[in-house]
Amino acid sequence: MVRDSYAPVPGRTPEETLHTFISRATADPGVVGLVLSGSRVHAGMPTAHSDYDLHVVVRDESVPVLTALDRFRSAHLDLVVITLAQFRTRGMPGRPDSFARYSYVHAEVLFDRLDGTVAGILDEKRTLGADEARHAAAGWLDAYVNQTYRSLKSYRDGRPGLGHLDAAESVPYALEVLFALHRRVRPYNKYLRWELERQPLGDPRWDADRLLPALGRILADGDPPTQRALFAGVEEAARRAGHDDVLDAWGTDLGLLRPR
Secondary structure (H helix, E strand, C coil): CCHHHHCCCCCCCHHHHHHHHHHHHHCCCCEEEEEEEHHHHCCCCCCCCCCEEEEEEECCCCCHHHHCCCCCECCCEEEEEEEHHHHHHCCCCCCCCHHHHHHHCCCEEEEECCCCHHHHHHHHHHECCHHHHHHHHHHHHHHHHHHHHHHHHHHHCCCHHHHHHHHHHHHHHHHHHHHHCCCECCCCHHHHHHHHHHCCCCCHHHCHHHHHHHHHHHHHHCCHHHHHHHHHHHHHHHHHCCCHHHHHCCHHHHHHCCCC
């Protein structure tokens, strides 16, 4: 085939643009997989403005015209072109692209030339392994306690503005802990309610209609009682999961974080 024809040709609709590109990509032996992610794999999330997020997995870097399309974006199509070796590690712990992990949680394999290899790699990214989850939860828990302690200390010492800033920074850590405790990848904020409603975290305190307003209050003004209520739930869940060592290392300082 003529590789110059890879440049995505805009169709009348995003679907037409996607299907035209797929037909060209699957005809090239250098392409070993096509993976769809983004809002299109989250039921109820696409809007009239949604494009198609497509990962094109190539065998190696011997397809220069294709690799040149990495990060191509249009109103219809958003491409990530990645080698098979890169795909194996993308989004995994310790990687600079670890932020990409959630994009694979609900991703769909549209094409797998390697008889399940691409699908197998994708499945490993969908959830946290047992050891990975325990390590992640412990690390994020310590960061969450640290940030909440800093915040409440500032409120105690008459510096509410600074306490508010620390409180806002504690929210991402809290979410990382709650999802890691369930061996799940923390979702992008856009999909947080979607995840909580479709796959609840197993405790009424973490239901979307209770957790999201609490986080919103903390982000809005750092309200210390709301912070303490959230911490109480996180501490209980973390201890139940066996993270007493992380919490107990804070000693009597935890008294500042607990509800009064």
